[in-house]
Amino acid sequence: MTTRRHFLASVTAVVTAPRLSWASVGSPDFIAAAKVGDGFSMSGFTADGQVAFSVPLPARGHAGAGHPTLPIAIAFARRPGRYALVIDCTDGSVLQSLTPPDGIAFNGHGLFLDEGRLLVTVEQRDDDSQGQIGLWDVAQGYARMGEIATGGIGPHDIKLMPDGETLVIANGGIATDPSDRTKLNLPDMMPNLAYLTLNGVQETIELDEELHFNSIRHLALRDDGLVAFAMQWQDDPSYAPPLLGLHRRGEAPVLADASLTEAILMAGYAGSISFNGAGTEVAITSPKGGRIHRFTPEGSFLGAVVQPDVCGLVSLKDGFLASDGFGNFAKVSGDKLIQLQKHDVSWDNHIIAL
Amino acid sequence: MRTILFALAATIATPVFADVDTVVDQKILPDFANFATSARAMADAAAEDCTPGAVVPHYQATFDAWMKVQHLRVGPTEEGALHVAFWPDDRGFVPKTLSGLIADEDPVINDAEDFATVSIAGRGLFALDMLLYDERFDTYGADSYTCDLVAAIALDLATEAERQSTAWAEDYAPILKGDAPKADGKTMTEMDGFQVLYTQIISGIETLENVRIDRPLGEFDRPRPTRAEAWRSGRPLRNIDISLNAMVADALLLMGSDLPQTFGYLETAQATLEKISDPTLASIEEDSGEWLKLQILRDNVVNVKTAIEVEIGSVLGIEAGFNSADGD
Secondary structure (H helix, E strand, O other), X not given: OOOHHHXXXXXXXXXXXXXXXXXXXXXXXXXXXXXXXXXXXXXXXXXXXXXXXXXXXXXXXXXXXXXXXXXXXXXXXXXXXXXXXXXXOOOOXXXXXXXOOOOEEEEEEEEEEHHHOEEEEEXXXXXXXXXXXXXXXXXXXXXXXXXXXXXXXXXXXXXXXXXOOOEEEEEOOOOEOXXXXXXXXXXXOOOEEEEEEOOEEEEEEOOOHHHOOEEEEXXXXXXXXXXXXXXXXXXXXXXXXXXXXXXXXXXXXXXXXXXXXXXXXXXXXXXXXXXXXXXXXXXXXXXXXXXXXXXXXXXXXXXXXXXXXXXXXXXXXXXXXXXXOOOEEEEEEOOEEEEEEEOOOEEEEEEEEO | OXXXXXXXXXXXXXXXXXXXXXXXXXXXXXXXXXXXXXXXXXXXXXHHOOOHHHHHXXXXXXXXXXXXXXXXXXXXXXXXXXXXXXOOOOOOHHHHHXXXXXXXXXXXXXXXXXXXXXXXXXXXXXXXXXXXXXXOOOOOOOOOHHHHXXXXXXXXXXXXXXXXXXXXXXXXXXXXXXXXXXOOOOOOOHHHHHHHHHHHHHHHHHHHHHHHHHHHHOEOOEOOHHHOOOXXXXXXXXXXXXXXXXXXXXXXXXXXXOOHHHHHXXXXXXXXXXXXXXXXXXXXXXXXXXXXXXXXXXXXXXXXXXXHHHHHHHHHOOOOOHHHHOOO
């Protein structure tokens, strides 16, 4: 009979053995979830839009997290998620299914830390939507190590600050019914941007009361610690709210407005956010508006690039890579949109850099 | 036997012909031309006499013409639609912009090119709706700055309407029909053009439901009639009526075949519309029966949309955008 110790040891061997690297699956630069016909997948692809690998998922994914060295990806279910899958990208096999503790749900995002030794998952409590991050010990077969409160309700995206210790989290502010995503607290919602370490929350930043409907949901980070956050307006979109914010620790957040016409065309919704490779521009996507908005890192509007159903966005060395629900990858360079590759899938909300 | 089966299968597989050319040539382009003609007639009338009595009939006719094309927010009208109709305006950009111009007696109205630099909130049908009908503005005299402002807005709107009509006819219609390449050099197939127009119809009906009806509907114990579209000029119900009929007419021509379910639900919606007695929808505040009729109309509109999705979308295997329909 296999003892518990024995079992964990064998799992550890499977998960961490450095037998293969990302090169073995075509050296992808990015991963993204997709809908393929009636099924779902996770794909890795290169900066020119070529798919390097594609593995099936049992249900619709949201974002993912790629191990820094091993060809292993975590596929997060859509919020509220009851599982996250550890996927071997060489063959698509599910190495393990992670389940949150009772009364907790995954919220769609997470990342590897400490050279891949630690997995962090963004979570919320079923009963009151209070946020926490879950910590998982990769070497121990993804053993649950504990959790840390995020200092807000309904957390969503997470990034690691350049100091390598501080995490920045978008506490979206929306309390949801654990069974069906029904939003429960819109009149009173108050999102925040939280900075935390393994010792707990260090600082939270809230917007003006007037903007309390602006759910802070997705994050992008520049090497010097400038945090960009994308928002989703939870009231009438004709308000034409700013959907991009910029924050540097110790300073007040800067909100970036587009022109009135363009702000209205975004339909109150930013789906993804990224800096360009040079860090000279930051952009947000709106699938509802079918457009990408470019700004300077100081928050001045540079202009719109039109692409129907665009959502995923990530940095390229010389611009951005954008994906849409019609299977396209396109490169955004300045105000130009260059179509790269069209695949017979619907790319889902996000592109994650490896 | 084999031939019969094959013929049957062929009929089932292609019971309809997507007909982008017909809907573009017979409906969309004439409707845009009509909008441009109405807007030009208003500009001409306002140049002669800019007081409300002279402009109002043209304003109403131009708004009618706009409601037949307002759902086509693609190509030359993706951004242009906001120039014509800046609504909803919960933050009050329209009155703020107009009050600012009037208080300063801003000379920007004296030159059409200068006027084109004014915020879209100070232009188009909703700027006119405010100046011609709101008690803060509508008592202006023939020699006032406001009167000249009305004429300037009407002229600017005529120019924009003509630009839209021309750009649709000369630039975008050939692209949609596959006769000219898109900006990226590719040519649209019949299905591409069909998908574009289908998406416009479906999202137009969704706006009808979620904005034109839901905003005034509010909740049973809190109706919000002044959140209705163009309530000052008495147009809320008329706008719903004209746009719903226009979108279904587009769908019919686009599909090139009968849409029995869609038409059944359209008739039901039409019957409900006729039972609502107050075209401004103001009555829903006091009369819960009227509120309920608007709620029923909403359900009828949802049924029309679902029927179009079944009779067109599912037949042709079209889905709405993956990310725009369900993000996170």
